[in-house]
Amino acid sequence: MLEKNDGQIIFPPVLGASPQKLLIKNGRVIDPANSVDGQLFIGVEQGVITLCAKEVPADFSPQEEIDATGMWVVPGLMDMHVHLREPGREDKETIETGTQAACAGGFTSIACMPNTNPVLDEESKIRYVVQRAQDSVCRVYPIGSITKGLLGEELSPFGEMVRAGARAVSDDGRSVRMANIMKNALNYSKSFRIPVICHCEDADLTRGGHMNEGAMSTLLGVWGMPSIAEEVIVARDIMLASYTGARVHIAHVSTAGSVRLVRDAKKLGVLVTCETCPHYIALTDDDLMTYDTNRKMNPPLRTLADREAILMGLADGTIDVIASDHAPHVSEDKDVEFDAAAFGVVGLETSLAVVMTYLIEKEILLPSELVEKMSLFPNRILGLAGGTLSKGSVADITIIDPNARWTVDSRCFYSKGRNTPFEGFNLHGCARYTILSGNVVYERKGQS
Amino acid sequence: MPLTIKHLLGLKGVSEQDITLILDNADNFYEVLQREIKQVPTLKGITVVNLFFENSTRTRISFELAEKRLSASPLNFSTSTSSVSKGESLRDTMRNIEAMKIDMVVVRHAAAGVPAFLTQCTGATIINAGDGLHEHPTQAILDMMTIRQKLGRLKGLKVAIIGDILHSRVARSNAWGMTTMGMKVVLCGPPTLMPQHPSPLGVEVTDSIDKALAGADVVMMLRLQLERQGSGLFPSIREYRERYGLDLEKLSRLTKKVLVMHPGPINRGIELASNVADGDHSVILDQVTNGVAVRMAVLYLLGGGGENA
Amino acid sequence: MKKIELLMDAQALDRALTRITHQILEKNLDLHNFGIVGMQTRGVFLAQRIAKKISGLEHIELAPGVLDVTLYRDDYRTAFKQPSVKVTNIPFNINGIDMVLVDDVLYTGRTVRAALDALTDFGRPKTIQCAVLIDRGHREMPIVADYSGMSVTTRSNQEVALKVMEIDNEDSVWLMEHEAGE
Numbered sequence: 040m041l042e043k044n045d046g047q048i049i050f051p052p053v054l055g056a057s058p059q060k061l062l063i064k065n066g067r068v069i070d071p072a073n074s075v076d077g078q079l080f081i082g083v084e085q086g087v088i089t090l091c092a093k094e095v096p097a098d099f100s101p102q103e104e105i106d107a108t109g110m111w112v113v114p115g116l117m118d119m120h121v122h123l124r125e126p127g128r129e130d131k132e133t134i135e136t137g138t139q140a141a142c143a144g145g146f147t148s149i150a151c152m153p154n155t156n157p158v159l160d161e162e163s164k165i166r167y168v169v170q171r172a173q174d175s176v177c178r179v180y181p182i183g184s185i186t187k188g189l190l191g192e193e194l195s196p197f198g199e200m201v202r203a204g205a206r207a208v209s210d211d212g213r214s215v216r217m218a219n220i221m222k223n224a225l226n227y228s229k230s231f232r233i234p235v236i237c238h239c240e241d242a243d244l245t246r247g248g249h250m251n252e253g254a255m256s257t258l259l260g261v262w263g264m265p266s267i268a269e270e271v272i273v274a275r276d277i278m279l280a281s282y283t284g285a286r287v288h289i290a291h292v293s294t295a296g297s298v299r300l301v302r303d304a305k306k307l308g309v310l311v312t313c314e315t316c317p318h319y320i321a322l323t324d325d326d327l328m329t330y331d332t333n334r335k336m337n338p339p340l341r342t343l344a345d346r347e348a349i350l351m352g353l354a355d356g357t358i359d360v361i362a363s364d365h366a367p368h369v370s371e372d373k374d375v376e377f378d379a380a381a382f383g384v385v386g387l388e389t390s391l392a393v394v395m396t397y398l399i400e401k402e403i404l405l406p407s408e409l410v411e412k413m414s415l416f417p418n419r420i421l422g423l424a425g426g427t428l429s430k431g432s433v434a435d436i437t438i439i440d441p442n443a444r445w446t447v448d449s450r451c452f453y454s455k456g457r458n459t460p461f462e463g464f465n466l467h468g469c470a471r472y473t474i475l476s477g478n479v480v481y482e483r484k485g486q487s
Numbered sequence: 488m489p490l491t492i493k494h495l496l497g498l499k500g501v502s503e504q505d506i507t508l509i510l511d512n513a514d515n516f517y518e519v520l521q522r523e524i525k526q527v528p529t530l531k532g533i534t535v536v537n538l539f540f541e542n543s544t545r546t547r548i549s550f551e552l553a554e555k556r557l558s559a560s561p562l563n564f565s566t567s568t569s570s571v572s573k574g575e576s577l578r579d580t581m582r583n584i585e586a587m588k589i590d591m592v593v594v595r596h597a598a599a600g601v602p603a604f605l606t607q608c609t610g611a612t613i614i615n616a617g618d619g620l621h622e623h624p625t626q627a628i629l630d631m632m633t634i635r636q637k638l639g640r641l642k643g644l645k646v647a648i649i650g651d652i653l654h655s656r657v658a659r660s661n662a663w664g665m666t667t668m669g670m671k672v673v674l675c676g677p678p679t680l681m682p683q684h685p686s687p688l689g690v691e692v693t694d695s696i697d698k699a700l701a702g703a704d705v706v707m708m709l710r711l712q713l714e715r716q717g718s719g720l721f722p723s724i725r726e727y728r729e730r731y732g733l734d735l736e737k738l739s740r741l742t743k744k745v746l747v748m749h750p751g752p753i754n755r756g757i758e759l760a761s762n763v764a765d766g767d768h769s770v771i772l773d774q775v776t777n778g779v780a781v782r783m784a785v786l787y788l789l790g791g792g793g794e795n796a
Numbered sequence: 797m798k799k800i801e802l803l804m805d806a807q808a809l810d811r812a813l814t815r816i817t818h819q820i821l822e823k824n825l826d827l828h829n830f831g832i833v834g835m836q837t838r839g840v841f842l843a844q845r846i847a848k849k850i851s852g853l854e855h856i857e858l859a860p861g862v863l864d865v866t867l868y869r870d871d872y873r874t875a876f877k878q879p880s881v882k883v884t885n886i887p888f889n890i891n892g893i894d895m896v897l898v899d900d901v902l903y904t905g906r907t908v909r910a911a912l913d914a915l916t917d918f919g920r921p922k923t924i925q926c927a928v929l930i931d932r933g934h935r936e937m938p939i940v941a942d943y944s945g946m947s948v949t950t951r952s953n954q955e956v957a958l959k960v961m962e963i964d965n966e967d968s969v970w971l972m973e974h975e976a977g978e
Contacts, residue, residue: 252684258621377599515882787867
């Protein structure tokens with residue numbers, strides 16, 4: 040029985056606010072929302088942050104202490120693009136296994152996409168997810184679908200979904216094909232102050248494709264999906280957002296053109312935000328040389344020039360969020376010839392380490408920017424109060440060890456999905472502690 | 488010097504020495520095909536599976552003939568649909584076949600990368616008979632054998648490959664293999680039937696048939712798949728024929744006497760006029776004969792062997 | 797490998813071939829139903845020389861055939877790597893004729909066995925006779941040389957190496973031995 044990364048998910052007897060008084064000492068506290076970055080003590084009582092100071096008051100007397108020497112103490116991380124597969128494909132992942140994977144990855148909250156079976160396109164389906172996730176080791180915020188059944192024809196009832204707990208709408212997995220429907224969706228979303236999250240893909244341009252259209256697809260003899268298929272719809276959705284004054288969030292940006300479009304739109308004051316994924320940060324279509332189906336996803340891995348533009352976009356603030364697009368699959372769907380393999384890779388348990396290895400160590404992002412893009416901004420975009428260590432806020436905290444060195448072994452994952460593009464990679468950094476409402480729900484021992 | 492490759496998955500990256508070795512052996516297998524008894528006992532007891540997931544009569548028959556002429560035991564496994572829709576995974580299909588104790592697999596599949604995938608599923612020797620839009624190495628080798636047979640050499644010759652390059656694995660294997668052998672290859676076709684990013688092919692690309700034919704020693708015509716007409720890749724067969732079809736009129740404008748080749752099957756009157764296909768420029772039937780010789784050489788060189796590394 | 801003994805120099809080689817030629821002519825009286833086939837590689841050159849000597853003596857032009865037995869070996873499955881197939885070309889009808897197979901060295905007899913198999917695919921000669929320059933013993937098959945230039949006792953770690961002017965720039969037969977560790 041493989042010890043999962045030397046880490047352990049700890050289920051407190053009742054997952055609510057922890058009664059324990061917790062002191063986190065000697066850590067570097069990074070809280071950009073409060074412009075904090077320095078050696079500080081964090082104190083937690085009744086599941087709420089009550090102390091953030093250079094010294095501990097004598098009467099604090101904690102029952103539990105965590106020595107965070109050499110580590111970063113940050114607001115609980117949030118992954119706003121996760122596929123939990125439940126309801127419908129519990130063989131691929133359940134809310135239980137998905138939230139455990141998130142917790143082990145250092146996330147205290149996640150937002151899950153509605154392309155389940157049935158689709159989360161009405162109140163009862165949203166409620167189902169909320170209820171199933173109630174005692175999880177990670178907070179789950181459902182995203183409702185834009186259109187009923189993801190069919191792109193009729194709008195889902197945004198109001199009742201929001202009332203049931205949805206924080207945004209998206210037809211992720213596909214674009215809303217008809218521009219007039221998208222325009223209606225954007226207009227309607229304004230009443231609920233929720234963002235419309237866009238999966239941008241012109242399906243006519245990508246039809247039959249399995250990887251990025253480029254020199255690599257020519258070399259491998261695989262039909263390609265051109266970068267313009269994404270850009271054409273990014274442009275459309277930005278312009279519709281601009282016209283309607285609605286808020287739009289571009290999911291999984293993967294091309295240089297998309298980054299440029301978002302950058303220009305922001306300059307013009309369009310209410311657009313966007314996210315990219317760790318695999319676009321670390322990999323390119325060159326990494327498909329061996330037809331590895333664990334590197335097949337949609338949007339696909341792009342060229343070096345696209346990757347460089349993504350890094351630029353992260354560094355200059357064009358890209359607001361890093362989210363994993365965690366998409367677990369069963370092995371039967373991946374252990375086949377490339378053309379027949381399902382699209383999607385898991386990411387919850389490698390996301391943080393990939394960002395540490397490829398962005399922090401390479402000084403493309405500052406630690407405070409990591410916290411912004413993986414905690415503060417996702418919370419803000421979804422209208423949530425998390426992402427800060429302000430006094431009085433819920434004690435959702437992640438303690439990051441930037442010096443950890445470990446090798447990715449998918450057999451150790453909490454996720455049911457083993458389809459990682461980073462198998463065998465030596466990564467730097469991990470979450471040592473994941474703390475939810477003041478409860479330590481995950482602890483990772485050892486060098487790794 | 489023996490062959491350095493263990494499988495034949497494609498011609499990209501295969502050395503000049505290995506290609507020459509196959510060609511030299513193929514020439515001598517050609518002699519076997521001229522004998523009265525066109526069979527040698529060399530591969531007796533070796534089982535070869537012809538795993539054809541894509542419909543193909545001529546290539547499969549060519550391989551089967553090569554196997555029989557070498558006294559190997561061929562096993563034919565054909566299915567016209569992908570294994571996935573039949574419910575059995577490719578890996579399981581391969582495992583089941585291997586349980587019957589086979590030595591070599593000749594595989595054709597609509598998905599690129601399948602031959603490489605099979606090398607991970609089985610210990611048998613894998614020969615690629617065409618994978619998706621990727622490679623068709625034995626076709627390119629028989630094309631080169633035919634050219635060498637007729638013109639006495641390969642180095643320095645100019646070959647124009649004309650037609651639907653985008654969907655042609657034959658064009659790609661030839662581009663890579665012929666460049667390795669020191670030949671100059673030009674790919675020609677309408678921009679809609681050319682890969683958007685042709686640089687990995689490493690050869691000149693043009694949409695002008697006159698430019699492609701200028702100075703050519705060999706002209707290889709590719710089949711236009713008529714089913715593609717509705718897909719918007721070219722406006723009409725008439726326009727395609729006019730701009731990219733080969734007929735006596737276009738041939739007569741050339742100063743050299745060129746060899747005319749075609750991997751088959753031919754759409755007579757579309758990419759190739761009948762009188763050219765049947766005329767004295769054409770070596771199309773030689774290609775077919777040489778195909779058996781080349782496949783015999785490949786089976787012979789890759790098969791058998793105790794410690795074949 | 798190191799040289800042990802010079803078995804034949806150019807002169808001895810030539811005399812041996814002359815004697816073999818005379819022996820062949822003694823036994824094969826009807827040269828119009830007769831053929832010579834040299835085995836790849838060096839047997840080919842020996843066959844050519846014998847054919848030339850015959851034409852000098854009997855004033856009849858004989859075109860020797862060339863036979864490669866690579867495809868008829870018995871070790872395809874176990875061989876480390878496959879040797880290249882070389883040219884086979886027998887430009888005459890072998891049915892009903894007396895024929896002489898010419899090779900440089902007769903050792904285990906397996907090459908001659910393969911040649912007999914190959915020839916069966918070409919037709920049915922009246923007789924097949926075997927002429928070798930050196931018979932080095934260690935037969936593993938019931939094969940006998942009808943004509944032999946020289947018999948030599950050898951060990952299995954030794955080799956008999958024929959060099960011919962046509963490709964090696966000298967005429968000689970050396971007994972060679974594998975050095976320790978080879």
